[in-house]
Amino acid sequence: MDPRDARLLISAHYEAGAPKVAHDIATHGLAEVVAGIPSAQRANLTEIYQSMKSCGGELLIPEDRQWPESLNELAVPPLLLFVKGEINLLSEKSLAIVGTRNPTPYGVRTAQDFAAGFVDREWAIVSGGAYGIDTAAHRGALIAEGATIAVIASGLDSAYPAGNQRLFDEISESGALISEYLPGVTARPHRFLVRNRLIAALSQATLVVEAAFRSGSLRTARDAAELMRPVMAIPGPITAPTSEGCHRLIGERSAELVSSVADAYELLNTLA
Amino acid sequence: MTIGRTQTVSLQGLLGSVIDIECDIADGIPMYSLLGLPDTSLQESRDRVRAALTNTGQRWPNKKVTVSLSPAWLPKSGPGFDCAIALALLIADGTLPQGPLEGFVILGELSLDGAIRPVRGVLPSLIAALQQGITRAIVPRANAQEALLLEQMEILSFGHLFEIYRWLLTGEFPVADELAIEVETRENDLDFSDVAGQVRSRFAAEVAAAGGHHLLLIGPPGAGKTMIASRIPTILPPLNEAQALEVTAIHSIAGGLNQRSVMSRMAPIVSPHHSASRASIVGGGNRSILPGAISLAHRGVLFIDEAPECAMGTLDALRQPLESGTITISRQVGSVTFPAEFLLVLAANPCPCGKFTGKGLACTCTSLQVRRYLGKLSGPLMDRIDIRVQVDPVGRVELTAPDLGESSVAIRERVIAARTRAALRFNNYPWQLNSQIPARALRGDFSPERAGSNFLHEELDRERITARGLHKVIRLSWTLADLAEHQRPTLADVKQAFLLREGGE
Numbered sequence: 001m002d003p004r005d006a007r008l009l010i011s012a013h014y015e016a017g018a019p020k021v022a023h024d025i026a027t028h029g030l031a032e033v034v035a036g037i038p039s040a041q042r043a044n045l046t047e048i049y050q051s052m053k054s055c056g057g058e059l060l061i062p063e064d065r066q067w068p069e070s071l072n073e074l075a076v077p078p079l080l081l082f083v084k085g086e087i088n089l090l091s092e093k094s095l096a097i098v099g100t101r102n103p104t105p106y107g108v109r110t111a112q113d114f115a116a117g118f119v120d121r122e123w124a125i126v127s128g129g130a131y132g133i134d135t136a137a138h139r140g141a142l143i144a145e146g147a148t149i150a151v152i153a154s155g156l157d158s159a160y161p162a163g164n165q166r167l168f169d170e171i172s173e174s175g176a177l178i179s180e181y182l183p184g185v186t187a188r189p190h191r192f193l194v195r196n197r198l199i200a201a202l203s204q205a206t207l208v209v210e211a212a213f214r215s216g217s218l219r220t221a222r223d224a225a226e227l228m229r230p231v232m233a234i235p236g237p238i239t240a241p242t243s244e245g246c247h248r249l250i251g252e253r254s255a256e257l258v259s260s261v262a263d264a265y266e267l268l269n270t271l272a
Numbered sequence: 273m274t275i276g277r278t279q280t281v282s283l284q285g286l287l288g289s290v291i292d293i294e295c296d297i298a299d300g301i302p303m304y305s306l307l308g309l310p311d312t313s314l315q316e317s318r319d320r321v322r323a324a325l326t327n328t329g330q331r332w333p334n335k336k337v338t339v340s341l342s343p344a345w346l347p348k349s350g351p352g353f354d355c356a357i358a359l360a361l362l363i364a365d366g367t368l369p370q371g372p373l374e375g376f377v378i379l380g381e382l383s384l385d386g387a388i389r390p391v392r393g394v395l396p397s398l399i400a401a402l403q404q405g406i407t408r409a410i411v412p413r414a415n416a417q418e419a420l421l422l423e424q425m426e427i428l429s430f431g432h433l434f435e436i437y438r439w440l441l442t443g444e445f446p447v448a449d450e451l452a453i454e455v456e457t458r459e460n461d462l463d464f465s466d467v468a469g470q471v472r473s474r475f476a477a478e479v480a481a482a483g484g485h486h487l488l489l490i491g492p493p494g495a496g497k498t499m500i501a502s503r504i505p506t507i508l509p510p511l512n513e514a515q516a517l518e519v520t521a522i523h524s525i526a527g528g529l530n531q532r533s534v535m536s537r538m539a540p541i542v543s544p545h546h547s548a549s550r551a552s553i554v555g556g557g558n559r560s561i562l563p564g565a566i567s568l569a570h571r572g573v574l575f576i577d578e579a580p581e582c583a584m585g586t587l588d589a590l591r592q593p594l595e596s597g598t599i600t601i602s603r604q605v606g607s608v609t610f611p612a613e614f615l616l617v618l619a620a621n622p623c624p625c626g627k628f629t630g631k632g633l634a635c636t637c638t639s640l641q642v643r644r645y646l647g648k649l650s651g652p653l654m655d656r657i658d659i660r661v662q663v664d665p666v667g668r669v670e671l672t673a674p675d676l677g678e679s680s681v682a683i684r685e686r687v688i689a690a691r692t693r694a695a696l697r698f699n700n701y702p703w704q705l706n707s708q709i710p711a712r713a714l715r716g717d718f719s720p721e722r723a724g725s726n727f728l729h730e731e732l733d734r735e736r737i738t739a740r741g742l743h744k745v746i747r748l749s750w751t752l753a754d755l756a757e758h759q760r761p762t763l764a765d766v767k768q769a770f771l772l773r774e775g776g777e
Contacts, residue, residue: 101639104662105774109736116734131643143735212632239664241622241632 003063005045006030007080008182012043016180017194022076051183055157056172057082066091073227074201078180082156085176089147094124095268096203096224098196098217099133099210104242107133107210110234112140114207117261119146124175126151126203128195129164133209133217138167141175148175151202153187153195155179160187193219200224205268208233208255211245218245221255230271231255232264276363277370279377279406280356281397282348285561285601285608286521288393288400290377292342293353295360300336308341311349311559320351320382321358328386328433333365347605349560352391355380355410358433368440376428377401380412386433390414395534396521398422410436418524418534421517464503465679469670473500476661476772478683481507482690483751484705486594486616486656488579488649491663492629497619500663501543501575504617506680508539508572509688515571522570522610526563540572542614546581550589555601555610566593567610579618580648587653590616594656618657620649629665658707658744659772690754706750714746724749724766731770745769 010033014021024033052059060067060081068090071077083090095118097111115125115137125141127134129150141148150171154160156179159168171177180198181191196216200206200223208231211217221231233255236243249255258264276295281288291308304318322332339357341348356378362368379397380388394415399422401409408426411419416429428445430436435446467474473489477500480487489497511519520534532540544553544565551557555564566574579587593599597613622628623642628635637645694706703709709718719725728745731737737745748769749761758765 102642112734112736139735212628212635239630241628241630241635244631244633 001031001034003030004059004061004080006034007061008045008048008059009034009037009042011079011180011182012048013037013041016078016191017076017197019076021079025079048182051157052082055084055155055183057084057156057183058087059083060087060090068202070204071198071201074197075226076197077201078198081178081180082183083176083178084156085149085172085178086147086174087176089124089149089176090178090202092124092147093122094126094149094203096126096199096206096220097133097137098127098199098206098208098220100212100215100217100242100245101130101132101134102242103132103136103210104236104240106236106240107234107242108136111136111209112143114209114234114261114264115140115148116144116146118265119144119148121265124149126199128152128192128199129159129161129168129171129177130192131161131164135164135167137209138171142170145174149202150175150177151195151198152177152179153181153191155181155183155185157183158186192216196220197223200229201227203229204272205230205232207231207258207264208246208249210234210236210242211249212241213244213248215245218249221249225254230268232258232267234258274364274366274370276360276365278356278360278363278373279401280353280379281377281401282346282350282353283393283397283400283525283560284606285563285610286396286525287608288397289343289346290401290404290406291346291348291353293356293360294340294342295357295364296338296340297333297361297364298336298338302334302336304337304339306339306341308344309347310341311347313350313559314348314353317351317354317357317382320354320384321361323384324354324382324386324433325358325361327384328437330362330367331365333361337361337364349605350391351381351389352379352393352397354382355388355412355433355436358382359436368437372440375406376408376410377406378410379415380410380430382433388412388430388432388436392527393521393525394418395421395517395524398425398427399517399521401425418520418529421520421534462503462506463680464506464683465676467496467499467503467677468673469666469677470496470500470663473497473661473663474677474683476659477501477504478507478687479748479751479755479772480504480615480617480659481683482687482706482755483658483694483748484615484707485658485748485751486707487618488654488657488660489617489619489663490622490646490660491619492622492665493626495629495663495665497663498575498577501573501577501617501619502541503680504573504575504615505539505541507683507687508615509684509691510537511539511571518611519571522563522567526568528568540569541575542566542569542572543575543577546576546578547583548586550583550586553586554589554593554599554612555608556603558603559605561601561603561605561608563610564599566590566599566612566614569614570611571613572615573617574614575617575619577619579620580645582648584648587618587649591652591656616657618649620646622646655740658748660774661772686755690751693754693757694750706747706754709747709750711743714743718746718750720746720749720753720761720766721763723763724761727763727766728770737770741773745773748772 111133125148127137206224233246233249390412413429413431419427542565593612599612600609623637749765752765753761
């Protein structure tokens with residue numbers, strides 16, 4: 001069986017990011033896992049290809065030459081990726097910028113500046129497409145005419161949040177919009193956390209700009225740390241609840257404190 | 273029998289018309305008819321007048337009594353006509369002479385025993401009478417202080433019908449006692465020196481006062497947002513005579529002069545609760561149209577605490593008056609325009625539960641709740657807010673430090689100096705405050721120094737501000753320049769304005 005078809009069938013049947021599926025594929029192979037899906041429950045491949053085509057996405061699988069190697073370091077690598085935009089971008093050097101959905105003007109400015117600064121140094125930006133810091137990071141990269149990748153937690157046809165549709169359109173024109181979910185899959189809270197591991201794995205380093213005490217971006221930072229990728233955090237005033245997560249990462253020595261683009265760039269160069 | 277004639281004033285908003293009252297007593301079946309579009313409260317005057325007359329020893333004419341209010345087409349409202357009607361009736365009856373009352377407007381509601389009760393809107397009524405050439409007035413004793421603000425008029429004040437009878441029949445005038453008691457108001461107690469710490473918010477308040485920039489304060493409960501807002505009138509320049517009259521007139525119509533001294537030169541502050549209806553904010557009413565909070569805040573401060581809690585549409589109703597400085601209210605009885613030039617101060621918690629401060633551990637709000645909460649303020653209203661400032665809780669040392677903060681008097685001096693500089697600059701232009709400079713002028717005569725403009729254009733290129741934001745920053749930078757005594761906003765002024773606008777730092 002064609003690995004594309006096999007991976008599509010598995011993706012359609014199992015929720016993405018399930019460790020058991022990843023384990024089964026690694027030990028028994030794709031064909032075995034596909035065989036485990038009752039034929040009555042198998043998805044209609046023609047339909048999937050059709051919907052993929054209609055939303056303008058392309059299918060990328062680990063067997064492809066353009067597959068970003070960095071994703072294979074994940075304990076649970078994605079089965080496949082849907083990509084809308086520049087596929088080759090995924091293998092380029094990139095910085096993940098993540099943070100709260102309710103930033104302060106300080107956070108927005110910082111995220112934009114760092115995105116623009118790294119784009120100027122020929123890095124791509126990776127973020128999640130949410131409101132707030134994610135949006136600021138993508139914007140900063142686009143304004144500086146650089147490449148940015150949005151990893152979204154739903155099918156490419158229904159990118160979430162819908163209010164960012166124009167941003168997504170711009171990103172897919174000059175960068176890439178990617179997802180491990182089939183078209184038609186909607187955003188759910190747990191999918192954001194699963195998606196975060198892709199942001200961490202796809203990029204060479206992660207920068208947390210503003211994060212509250214409880215924040216999904218801290219999960220991205222931990223995922224990055226597990227992959228032994230450098231994690232950086234921007235400090236804020238100690239009175240600002242929006243910087244509390246960053247301060248905690250710095251305090252726990254999970255993240256390096258950076259206070260300028262030049263600092264961050266130099267740090268990454270010494271580590272590389 | 274003669275016809276009794278007196279005059280009074282009917283108000284539509286701030287504008288008044290002199291009303292001629294004629295009373296005729298004719299033979300016929302005893303009855304009383306009141307002509308000239310009276311509303312219910314005015315119809316009821318018959319019973320008040322009748323009781324007041326009989327209780328002051330007068331005889332009610334058991335004949336056909338006709339009272340006509342002209343101009344007859346104008347709808348009339350309220351109990352303020354009582355006194356004038358009673359006197360017209362007694363003149364028609366032959367009890368009182370007509371002569372001494374010629375050229376007077378008479379205001380006052382009657383109580384059943386003949387005492388003359390205060391009415392709303394005495395000041396605007398008298399202003400209207402004066403404009404129509406009437407220079408003498410009889411007012412209720414309780415309104416005397418307000419009426420005496422009009423120095424061009426001869427004001428007689430009476431507390432009871434007996435006093436008027438005696439004056440008309442013997443020329444004896446009652447000794448006006450307890451007239452000069454100044455109403456005690458809390459406005460004298462407030463001072464900026466009460467505010468501990470809060471350097472940034474204090475400065476924001478000073479800039480807002482100096483340039484007339486609308487202000488948004490965001491901070492957790494107890495940080496001092498209300499304290500700061502309620503002290504802004506103390507640093508605004510005192511009202512001049514014309515402005516003070518205008519403000520007192522509006523408060524007089526709304527019947528709010530027990531909260532505000534009639535003589536006050538202090539800019540007013542009005543703080544409607546966030547549950548206030550749209551009509552109470554902008555003004556309205558069925559029979560008589562009353563000014564709302566925005567008009568009561570004319571030449572002063574409109575402070576809305578917990579602004580995101582306001583009902584949908586309430587805050588947006590402020591947009592048009594913010595733009596035009598007036599509000600026109602149209603109802604079945606007619607349409608009325610009130611002035612509404614105010615400094616808008618909004619306060620908001622950082623999130624619905626209010627605990628997103630410090631480490632933010634106690635906050636239970638979701639990201640969506642927070643965004644929706646402050647999102648209620650966004651859009652066209654926020655476009656009109658020039659300064660957005662974060663009010664942090666006061667630190668321990670600031671709270672216990674023995675030395676007081678700067679006093680209102682010192683800040684007010686700087687505000688006045690800055691406004692004077694602005695006024696000189698705007699000598700040949702139709703606006704007075706930096707916040708009112710139109711966008712066109714900001715590109716021409718009122719652009720900042722080269723370096724400042726370049727900085728802003730760079731920010732614009734990087735999409736950090738919008739074109740509208742750019743204009744607000746420039747207006748704000750003019751106020752900062754005025755406060756710092758710069759000829760033209762420097763790069764530093766522009767940068768500071770940029771920070772003030774977005775609430776960062």
